[in-house]
Amino acid sequence: MKSFKRKTKAKKLNYKAVKVRLIIFSALVAALIVISLIAPLIEPNDPYATSSANMRQGPGGQFPFGTDSLGRCVFSRVLAGAFTSIFSSIFLVAVSFGAGTIIGMFCGYFGGIVDTIIMRITDALLAFPQMVLAIAVAGVLGGNLTNALIAIGITSWTLYARLARGQTYSIKNETFIAALKLSGVSNMRIMFRHILPNIFRPLIATACTQIGTTMIYISGLSFLGLGVIPPAAEWGSMINEARGYFQLTPWAVIGPSIAMLITILIFNFFGDAVRDMTEVRGNGR
Amino acid sequence: MGKFIGKRLLQLVFVLFAVSFMTFALMYIAPGDPAERKLSAQGEAVNPEVLEAEREKMGLNQPFAVRYFSWLGGVCTGNLGTSYVDNRPVITKLGEGMAYTVPLAMSALAVALAISLPLGILSAVYSNSVLDIIVQIFSFIGNALPNFLIAVLLIFFFCIQNSFLPVIANNSFTGLILPTLSLAIPMCGRFIKQFRGEVIEQLEKDYITGLRVRGVKEKKIIFGNVLHNSSAAIITITGLAIGTLMGGSVVIESIFRWPGVGKLVMDSITARDYPVIQGFVLIMAVIYVLINLATDILYRVIDPRIDYEK
Numbered sequence: 001m002k003s004f005k006r007k008t009k010a011k012k013l014n015y016k017a018v019k020v021r022l023i024i025f026s027a028l029v030a031a032l033i034v035i036s037l038i039a040p041l042i043e044p045n046d047p048y049a050t051s052s053a054n055m056r057q058g059p060g061g062q063f064p065f066g067t068d069s070l071g072r073c074v075f076s077r078v079l080a081g082a083f084t085s086i087f088s089s090i091f092l093v094a095v096s097f098g099a100g101t102i103i104g105m106f107c108g109y110f111g112g113i114v115d116t117i118i119m120r121i122t123d124a125l126l127a128f129p130q131m132v133l134a135i136a137v138a139g140v141l142g143g144n145l146t147n148a149l150i151a152i153g154i155t156s157w158t159l160y161a162r163l164a165r166g167q168t169y170s171i172k173n174e175t176f177i178a179a180l181k182l183s184g185v186s187n188m189r190i191m192f193r194h195i196l197p198n199i200f201r202p203l204i205a206t207a208c209t210q211i212g213t214t215m216i217y218i219s220g221l222s223f224l225g226l227g228v229i230p231p232a233a234e235w236g237s238m239i240n241e242a243r244g245y246f247q248l249t250p251w252a253v254i255g256p257s258i259a260m261l262i263t264i265l266i267f268n269f270f271g272d273a274v275r276d277m278t279e280v281r282g283n284g285r
Numbered sequence: 286m287g288k289f290i291g292k293r294l295l296q297l298v299f300v301l302f303a304v305s306f307m308t309f310a311l312m313y314i315a316p317g318d319p320a321e322r323k324l325s326a327q328g329e330a331v332n333p334e335v336l337e338a339e340r341e342k343m344g345l346n347q348p349f350a351v352r353y354f355s356w357l358g359g360v361c362t363g364n365l366g367t368s369y370v371d372n373r374p375v376i377t378k379l380g381e382g383m384a385y386t387v388p389l390a391m392s393a394l395a396v397a398l399a400i401s402l403p404l405g406i407l408s409a410v411y412s413n414s415v416l417d418i419i420v421q422i423f424s425f426i427g428n429a430l431p432n433f434l435i436a437v438l439l440i441f442f443f444c445i446q447n448s449f450l451p452v453i454a455n456n457s458f459t460g461l462i463l464p465t466l467s468l469a470i471p472m473c474g475r476f477i478k479q480f481r482g483e484v485i486e487q488l489e490k491d492y493i494t495g496l497r498v499r500g501v502k503e504k505k506i507i508f509g510n511v512l513h514n515s516s517a518a519i520i521t522i523t524g525l526a527i528g529t530l531m532g533g534s535v536v537i538e539s540i541f542r543w544p545g546v547g548k549l550v551m552d553s554i555t556a557r558d559y560p561v562i563q564g565f566v567l568i569m570a571v572i573y574v575l576i577n578l579a580t581d582i583l584y585r586v587i588d589p590r591i592d593y594e595k
Contacts, residue, residue: 123296124303127577128570131532136566139554140315216431220536223433224551236433243437250441257434264429 018276025270032263036082045073047080047233059251066251068242074255080233081256084145086263089215092149092156097207100160105191105199107161108168119165122158130155134217138226145234148227152217156210160203167199205278209271212264219260235260289585293578300574305360308567309353312559320345322557323369365564370556375564379546383568386538386545390530392461393468398523401473405480410507412485420477427474432533436467436540464541468533472526483518487511517588524580531569 035042059066059074066074107115125133130152137151171177172195180190219236221227228234230241235256242252312319320339340346347355359366365375408417443463487493488511496506538547546565553561 120299120303123300124307127300127304127574128307128566129528129531129573131529132535132566132569132573135532135535135550135554136311136562137314139550139562140311140559142316212429216429220431220433220532223431224536224539226554236431239434239437243440246437246441253437253441257438260431260434261426261429264431265425268425268429 015280018273018280021269022273022277025266025273028266029270032082032086032266035079036086039079039083043073043076043079045076047072047076048231066249066255068238068245068249068252074238074252077233077238078235078255078259081235081238082259082263084228084232084234085215085219085236085260088145088149088218089211089267092153092218093207093210093214096153096156097160097203100157101164101196101199101203103157104161104164104166105168105195108165109172109187109191109195111169115165118161122161125155125158128155131217131220134221135224135226138221143221143224143226143229145222145228145232148218148221151221151226152214156214159206159210163203163206164199167202168195171195171198201278205271205275208274209268211271212267215260215264215267286585286589290582293581297574297578301571304570304574305357305567306353308563308570309356311566312563313349315559318345319343319559322559325557360567365567366560368553368561369558370553370561375560378549378561379564379568382544382546382549385543386534386547389461389464389468389538389543389545390527390534392465393472393530393534394523394527396465396469397472397476397526400469401476401480402519404473405477406484406507406512408477409481409484409488412481421481424474424477424481427470427472428478430471430474432467432471433536433540435470436463436537439463439466440540460541460543464537464543467537467540468530471533472530475526475529476522479522480515480519483515483522484511487514514588517584520580520583520587524576527576528573531573 068074068077103118107118133155134148134151137154138148141147141150168191177190177194180194185194218227219234219239222234222236223240225237225240228237230237238256239253239260242249242256246253315322318336318340320336320343323343324335324339345352356366363376365379367374368378404420404423408414408420411417440463492510493506496510497503534545535547535550537543538545539551542548546568550562550565553559553565
């Protein structure tokens with residue numbers, strides 16, 4: 001129990017270390033995005049071509065990750081699925097971030113009855129466990145990717161709306177806002193040119209930490225058959241399809257699983273780095 | 286304190302009202318006509334006369350508000366409607382499922398806490414040690430693994446490779462192990478990260494230095510002061526995790542064919558049995574809201590400082 005003494009100041013964030021981390025993980029995220037964009041060019045085989053001659057082949061040779069029970073190349077399908085998994089998550093986070101921020105900013109800036117109503121709506125939406133509501137909405141609407149995104153998006157914007165509202169609320173009474181108002185600057189301009197840049201950092205940091213979680217949600221819905229519909233390649237639905245043949249073709253499960261684990265890890269680390277960066281910068285100045 | 290509880294109860298009434306409205310509206314975002322959906326779910330031939338009679342019976346010709354309030358009246362007396370599939374009351378079906386879901390969720394939560402509390406505290410106390418690094422790697426991976434992936438991998442290693450444990454969850458103890466672990470592992474990932482952060486935050490406070498200067502034993506500082514002061518945050522973190530647990534149980538119960546509410550709702554989605562889906566969402570939201578209220582009140586009891594600040 002002696003070593004208690006040295007630990008306490010361990011968590012001080014070092015600007016340089018955080019910066020290095022941010023650069024490394026930004027590069028990895030960029031690499032993932034590039035891979036998913038050029039996937040059609042680097043796929044060794046057609047991800048949708050079934051072949052009775054190549055059913056359930058082990059990894060190696062023409063098929064780096066083997067083939068699934070329909071003879072499709074698992075590696076090509078993992079690459080094709082990267083686009084769906086990564087871009088649907090980034091898209092959903094971007095849309096909820098944009099919509100939530102604007103709604104929250106309006107609420108915080110103008111206040112009044114609209115603010116009260118919207119904040120009570122977010123209260124009610126937060127009363128639902130997110131995945132429970134997503135499963136129910138996707139299940140009722142019918143399973144496809146658009147409905148899955150809607151189902152998750154219904155609740156995800158509230159996070160940004162509440163944050164943006166709080167931040168806007170706390171700076172709208174600052175003197176520089178009063179000065180802008182006195183000089184006749186329009187409300188829109190004050191909000192988008194002067195308030196938004198001031199509240200942007202914590203919001204974008206939150207958004208970055210949400211990408212990994214969103215990916216888990218989307219793949220979870222796809223796994224349940226409520227998201228991407230087979231034969232379209234998506235990691236969650238690929239794992240679901242292949243798990244019935246796990247004994248015969250374990251590589252058809254392992255391939256997308258590893259891709260998913262690595263991708264989510266990278267996005268989580270990236271999100272943490274962005275968040276730490278905003279904290280370091282926030283303290284430093 | 287009384288004022289706080291009163292305010293929260295008032296808020297609760299409003300939130301429950303809004304939740305019930307949204308749940309009711311859920312039925313109306315579904316494509317198609319509810320009467321037609323009901324008849325086709327029951328496998329009856331749909332012709333205009335039967336359809337019209339069914340619409341009348343279900344009260345679909347009345348205005349939306351009338352339907353909502355009559356439904357809400359039913360909900361308040363425990364009537365969530367009847368299943369399209371077998372005409373049994375939804376509340377009975379959900380009750381039967383709960384008898385399986387609650388033990389699973391509780392054991393998952395217990396396992397997750399039993400693993401993450403000691404590990405979280407140890408890795409905070411010995412931060413940057415080898416132990417801390419190993420625990421943190423475990424926690425990062427746990428955070429990045431979706432629960433269905435853990436379930437599939439556990440099935441592979443314990444059932445297919447070694448046949449230690451049953452894949453299909455029977456009611457025995459061994460059937461509970463894999464679903465519990467599948468739910469507990471991702472939760473551990475998150476818990477460890479949050480508990481560790483919480484304990485480190487406490488350890489950095491000035492009163493800890495004060496205690497050390499006065500020669501209080503480290504053991505006593507950790508178990509007496511730090512743990513006591515972090516307990517409010519730990520309870521809140523645990524309460525919030527129950528929402529994730531509810532969503533996770535749908536996935537895990539479907540994989541292991543565990544006959545709880547999660548599997549019931551997935552079967553109902555396949556069968557387009559909307560009243561069951563609706564009942565499930567409503568019950569889950571109500572439980573979640575009540576748990577959050579309880580943790581909020583508990584927080585104030587443990588840490589009454591917040592009251593003075595207002």
